[in-house]
C-alpha cells in the first residue's frame with residue numbers, strides 16, 4: 001500500500017497530521033474554538049486500494065459554514081454550507097458561467113456534500129458523485145499544497161523525431177475514467193488487431209489517469225492493484241506490434257488525485273523507460289495549485305519532464321496537457337512536445353465537440369509534422385452523439401490534422417462506429433504528410449465550409465452543418481485559388497463515391513450537425 005495514500009501532499013507530513021489528530025482527541029469541541037472551523041481531510045477509498053483525499057478549510061459562524069476546497073485541480077474552490085443538529089451541508093460555489101459555455105464543463109459544476117458529525121469525525125458524502133467518506137481533522141500543512149520546486153532555465157530541446165503524422169491510437173479516459181484495468185488495456189490491444197485498426201495507423205494504446213499507487217521507500221512510482229505488473233502489460237501490448245502510453249502530472253497529484261511526478265521527474269522517466277513506455281500524457285492538474293499559470297512557468301514545468309524523457313534514452317512521444325493555457329502551440333515544440341492539448345476536456349455531446357472543433361481553425365497553422373495541436377480525444381462510439389455528429393467529429397479532427405485517439409470500447413463497436421473510426425479515406429486526410437493548415441472557404445448561416453490542401457495536390461473540402469435543420473449548400477470550388485479555372489472531379493469520402501461537379505459548383509445536402517467531405521482535384 002502506498003505510504004502516501006491517505007496522507008497529505010508529502011509523506012513527512014503524515015506525522016504532523018497524526019500528532020495534531022492525537023492532540024485534538026475525540027471531541028469536536030475540544031478540537032476547535034468554533035465547531036467545525038479548521039482543516040479537514042475527507043478520505044474516500046478508491047476501488048483499487050488507494051485513497052482519495054479532499055481537503056476542506058472550514059469556518060463556522062453560528063449555523064453557517066464558509067470555506068475552501070483543496071486537492072483538486074483548482075486551488076481553493078470556494079465552499080458554502082450549514083451545520084445544524086449535527087447535520088452538515090456543503091457545496092462548491094462555481095465561478096459565474098461564461099456565455100456559451102457547454103452545459104457540463106467541469107469548472108461550472110456544483111459539488112454537494114452532505115454529512116453527519118460522528119464524534120470527532122464527519123461522515124461526509126459527496127452527493128453529486130455518490131461517494132461516501134469520512135472527514136477527519138487535518139492541519140494546514142497537510143491540507144495545503146507544497147511550496148513550488150525550482151524550474152529549469154528555459155532552452156530549446158531537440159526534436160525527438162517521432163510522430164511525423166498525427167498520433168493514432170486509443171486512450172482509456174473517455175470511456176473508463178477511473179475504472180480502467182490492465183485487462184481492459186489488453187482487451188483494447190487485442191481488439192485493435194482483431195478489427196484491423198492497427199493497419200490503419202491506430203498503434204498507441206494509452207493508459208490515462210488512475211494506474212498509479214504511490215512511491216516505494218526509494219521514491220519509485222508504484223502501480224495500484226488494477227495494474228499489478230506494468231512491465232508484463234507493456235510487453236503484452238508490444239507483442240501485438242502496438243505501442244503503450246502512460247499518464248502523469250508535473251504536480252504532486254493528478255487530476256483524479258493519484259500520484260504525480262512532482263520532484264520525481266527524472267526517476268519517473270527512467271521507470272517508464274524500464275517498463276518500455278512509448279508515450280507520456282503529462283497533465284498539469286496538480287501543478288496548478290502550486291505554480292502560477294503563465295508561459296514561463298508552464299514551459300519550465302514541461303521542459304523539466306521533456307529533458308527527463310530525453311535523458312531516459314527511450315524515444316517517448318511527449319503529449320502536453322494543460323488545456324491550451326498560455327498558447328502551448330507557440331512553445332510546445334521547444335519543451336520537446338509532440339502534441340499539446342488546445343482546450344479543456346471534451347465530453348460526449350454535440351455542444352462540447354462543436355465548440356472545441358470549430359475553435360481550432362485559427363490556430364491550425366501551428367500544426368507541423370511531429371508537433372500537433374490536440375483538441376482532445378475522440379468520443380466516437382460512446383453513445384452521446386448521433387452518427388452524423390460522430391462523422392462530423394471524425395471529419396473535423398481529420399481536417400485539423402488532430403491526433404486520432406479513440407476513446408470508446410473497441411471490443412464492442414457497432415458497425416456504424418467501425419465505419420466512422422475506420423474510414424480509410426478520412427484517415428488519409430488526417431495523416432496527410434504535408435500537414436497544411438485548414439482554412440475557411442465560406443460561412444453561410446450555420447453552414448461552415450473548410451478546405452485543406454493535400455500533399456498530392458488535391459483539396460479536401462468539408463461542408464459542415466452546425467445548424468438544427470438539414471441544409472443545402474452550394475459550394476463554389478473556384479474560391480480555392482488552386483482550383484480556380486480548372487476542370488474538376490470530386491469524391492465523397494463518406495459515401496465512398498465519385499460525385500459529379502457542375503463547372504466549379506457542387507450542391508451539398510448536409511443533414512443537421514452533419515458533414516459532406518469531398519476530395520477535389522483537377523481532371
Ligand code: GLA
Nearest residue numbers: 173208209255256283321345
Ligand atoms: C484531465 C485531462 C483528461 C484526463 C483526466 C484524468 O481532466 O484533461 O483528459 O486525462 O484529467 O484525470
